Amino acid sequence: FSRYLREYVKPQLRELLTNYGPVAYIWFDMGTPTPELAVELKQLVRELQPDTIISGRIGVGTVIRWLKGHTIGDFMEVGDNEIPEQRIEGDWETPATINDTFGYKSYDHNWKSAGNLVQKLVTIVSRGGNYLLNVGPTAEGIIPEPCVRSLKEVGEWLKMNGESIYGATASPIDIPPAAPYQCTAKPRKFYVHIFAWPWNGKFKVSRVNSDVKRVHLLADPNHSELEFRREGEDVVISVPDKAPDPIDTVVVLEINK
Structure with a gap:
């Protein structure tokens, strides 16, 4: 793994961070055998693009490790499509799918409705998190039409209600578990x-x-x-x-x- 990291991953990372202008956010989705190897990747990012945000899945970024200050990334990443039951202190994110898969699958038609997406977005923001919503394009780079419809409806909702989302913070009041x-x-x-x-x-x-x-x-x-x-x-x-x-x-x- 160390050889793979140094001879393949790091050269590709260097290419991505030097050939395409400013990179706002790099999303690692990997554990590593040792924290030292993850730190090597972090140091390379900081060297080439100091302002780039690094995801919590560089190394092992569990909730417990995050709360103890033992993670390597810039924030904590919860499980895929997972929403914590209560507010988490510090910066965190939910990586989520708009159907059941991150990549495009021709047979996956379980698209989330606009209502489902909005309510997930609101719940995540109310608990202090960021909603990273994945869209899987086809091999031709086309966003599937059901996905487009849902996202446009979410956009219409945000036009009217974006004030309550953009720049908003977590709930200052305790929300009962079954509250509507x-x-x-x-x-x-x-x-x-x-x-x-x-x-x-x-x-x-x-x-x-x-x-x-x-x-x-x-x-x-x-x-x-x-x-x-x-x-x-x-x-x-x-x-x-x-x-x-x-x-x-x-x-x-x-x-x-």
Whole structure:
């Protein structure tokens, strides 16, 4: 393996990092027999492109090793298509597929819907992570049409709701395990992503310890106020009878401080 690494992998890595301009991110998907060999690759990347981000799968990047500070990459990589059940401190990423495989397979038609992709994206961001979504093109470089349709729908959702995703941080409130919502945040704003609309016109957000001053729908251009009341630590919001967005309606809680 050492010979393979030094005579094949490192020359190819050098070619990639010197012949094609700035490289923002290099994604290693490998363990190595020793941390020292992984460090050699990291040092080569730093030598040739100091600003390139290095994935957590250079060497062994498990959650435990990451939390103990023993990983070699720049962040922690969780398992393929895996979403942690709770927030993880530090930088982490979920590498995921849009069907069941990373590469193109003509018989794999199990495409994820736009709703599925959006809700996964929101859940990952709400727990502090990055969603690395793989698209497997054909041998001719064509993105399969079902994949294109789903991604365009996700793009339409982001046009209306991107404020709640781009530059947002993990949820500042504890989300109950079976809750039909997730939460992302920016300074003085909590974005509550509602996946299942209430039948009775009342939606409860649990464990909100901050002082809420105003509530409105993110996609409402007028930002018309929604009525709300406190029930202890919870906030109960009066919402329209029908979900404005069947995939994920975002309600903004404006916070005093």
